[in-house]
Amino acid sequence: MGNEAKLVDIDEKNLRFRVAREAFVSGNVLASEYEQIFNKCWLYVGHASEFKKPGDFVTRTIARRNILVTMGTDKKINAFFNTCPHRGATVCRDRSGNSKNFQCFYHGWVFGCDGNLKSQPGKESYGEGFAASGAGNLVPVPKFDSYAGFCFISFNPEVEPLPDYLAGAKEYLDLVSNYSESGMGISSGSQEYAIRANWKLLVENSVDGYHAVSTHASYLDYLKNTNGSLSSTKLEGKSRDLGNGHAVLEYTAPWGRPIASWIPLWGEKGKKEIEQIHARLVERFGEEMADRMAHKNRNLLIFPNLVINDIMAITVRTFYPQSPDYMLVNGWSLAPNEESEWARKFRLSNFLEFLGPGGFATPDDVEALESCQNGFNNYQSVPWSDISKGMGKESPSYDDELQMRAFWSRWNQFISGTPSPQANQRRLTSVA
């Protein structure tokens, strides 16, 4: 889009960081986001644990494209555009499953789980080299790679290598994958919902430590009410800019963590199990790291739209705008494969008490985001949102807004057409 309007206004001298509300309501901005961000960045497509044996597949919508992700007979994970190269029909119309072949129902072309055309009714009517030329194969996405089990695609053939792109976020993906010795896995059951609000509001909300006490007052009441599920730990910690628009909050909180912060609600049996998990972390990573893994919560944002919140459970969440005021959200639960039945049950229970459309917290986030979006109807008269909190601090707190500034600064580079292609571009200094 043109540069007729300034959408991010940074005044380092006066410690003001403002975002134009037009960025949440404008169709031009949305078009520009697809063009400049979703078409150019690495995007989360799934977790390696969803593909265990050849033929395992899932279909996903990633930035408005139908994507088919499969494990080939060589156990390599592939991602294809889920459209028949012949005349366009959606080739695989199941959400997930196992299949060595995918047949387009329209004219009957059959593809292997490596995407190659296997059979074609009436193939004698095509030129001799048709199949061999690859013209009949499913088209792979330009880029596919994974890091610590998290699989990403990019529609940009020139995108920087994934490890460079992830910059400082790698440390946190490693940390989350290190919980398990046998691998982390996505649990069955996904939470698919929508929010009638701009997608960037969920970016902000997912790494917002400031809103917990007011938006989630009733959740904190619940923790107090349910005798035993509230430990004396305070909400406190830090936020970090991880480079390339990624950011994290790392903090202590009063809720239990299946790895590995015990709460009285879990009883003596639970205490023993949590102690064992913690002891094993100490053996593997040393006391200091084990304590950090066990007792600190982490809300991680990977630019532009992957959230991994390692809080009372671990949620992996991604979301895309359909229109400026409507987004589609997908959320999953991530857990160690070797986790005991007891721990899995408490993990999922913990997940549901806070997270997701039926939890005691997420519905109020949804309400807050929709309420903001409604407020943005006034954008011509009330044009700016403020995310200055903590600017100028040497070490911003978990409830400051550094992490949002990290996102918006990177967003602004892409939208204004001046993204630095290199990883590790200047991080937001703590001292403005």
Next chain:
Amino acid sequence: MNAVAIEKTISRIPQATDFAEFVTRSEVEDLLYHEAELLDTWQLNEWLTLFTEDGCYYVPSTDLPRDASSDNSLFYIADDPVRLHERVVRLMKKTAHSEYPRSHTRHLVSNVRVLDANADEVKVAAAFVTYRIKFGSTDVYVGSTHYRLRRLHGQLRIVEKRCFLDLESLRPHGRVSILL
């Protein structure tokens, strides 16, 4: 197919009187219609008294099979008695922002069937359509509820309420902040 073959393939149609020894469909309907009224008028504490002390409430995620367990699969809602009680406590507060101001709801219950019954327990299935109306949006939850009921002092009480949504996802709803 001749007439004899057709007769063989038609299974027996369940009848309202099948479990008359233990329960009648109209008694179940009375309970479900009363439940709907309590929910639609936000008498949630009264609604809670329809449950037994060990009463549970589940809403599985929309991509799970019917027999999925919340012990190892991610649901939308899996409330044990403690959390069910807390859900009501929370929903009655002004700080339950998603439901304050309260949404308008209409719980429609239909296709009530007694699936099984004995002296201890009654299994019931019903279709539901629940509307949630708020701030200019009308969201429709549609599905079937499976109940396990128990007789307590002569009255039917809910041991388990499990709502299977027919939706492909919670779109555009974004939440199950009301009780289904």
